[in-house]
Amino acid sequence: MRIGVITFPGTLDDVDAARAVRYAGAQPVSLWHGDRDLAGVDAVVVPGGFSYGDYLRAGAIASLAPIMTEVAAAARRGVPVLGICNGFQILCEAGLLPGALVRNDGLRFVCRDQRLRVESAATAWTAGLRVGQELLVPLKSGEGRYVVDAATRAELAGEGRIVFRYAGANPNGATDAIAGVASADGRVVGLMPHPEHAIDPLTGPSADGLALFTSVLLRAAA
């Protein structure tokens, strides 16, 4: 399986995302923000960082980059897309996921190893996890507070599209402690914490994050 990893100007975590893809047993394919095709990849990771310097709003300019037209078209065909941190912000700005990410309620950039509770194993990126399972992965964001209107929030909860919640104290004031959500078909997932930084105990707090990248392979094999 070939998994594309997009680099925008200001992306930071593309190298770790590609490494996570490789650890999972897939082949990472570098994609550039100006590209107008996805090189035939089977899934796409939109990694974290500060694309376009967070100009206007985090993810706002990147959501209009040429590659995102292709990502949106692929998502409509059911190609799995994972947005991490700034990638989550980009997917929300692009309208591929509901809601928005705003300034943390404590106004501080939060950088810590964060426990996450899996709320849905019915997505392309969490099929190998169990509901209720906890993952320990880094969280590092200043605009990580997930907000969504009440009607959409009820819809997300009702349809099982809340994928991850923060376990323990809410680190950023996110609505309902939501750390990650999915599209209606469960193929597009976005989350603020960084599973790609937790794939090897040598370099991360755990290897828990690897399961997201192996999950998408399960789905492909099934």
Added chain:
Amino acid sequence: MPKPEILDPQGQAVARALARIGIAGVAGVRQGKHFELEVDDTLDDATLHRIAGDLLANPVIEDWTVTRL
């Protein structure tokens, strides 16, 4: 608002994004900030200008206007 002579890369990025969504005819974009303050009637214009000049704006790089609503 950033002073006219100050380079505004954020405004430029927004201008390029406008072109991407198919909008022509926007010659330039400059991005600034807008603050709404709820104040007592006793605060005079001089105080409001002090608020703007001493805290909300950096007079080295930004111009500002104060409007009472």
